[in-house]
Amino acid sequence: MLRSAADNANPAGGEAGPPAAPPNTTSNRRLQQTQAQVDEVVDIMRVNVDKVLERDQKLSELDDRADALQAGASQFESCAAKLKNKYWWKNCKDLLHFIHIVHTYRDGEIQHQAKKEWESRGG
16 A cells, blocks of 8 residues: 555644654564564473473482382391391290290209108108
8 A cells, every 4th residue: 555645644734754664664573572482482491391301310310219218128128027037936945945944943943852851751
């Protein structure tokens, strides 16, 4: 569309103002603003992707540590059960020794008592 000098005239009736910016310049400015916004979004997305990759690496390391901890816990549980069993049997053995000692002592006392009675009867 062609513009005439009357189109550029001031509505108040004064001289014509500066010519309107060509539509191409406005379009270029909008394109530059849009490109700047796109560049900003791309930069933000790159940072986000880097953070996701770091998070993934940290989660992988944490998973490895959890697996190692689980293996250690299983080994501890197994060793603790063996140790408990070992000391249970040791306790049984010690109890049997104690019972044997008490029994031997009582047998000795009974024999001593019987000998005393036998001697007191003239034997």
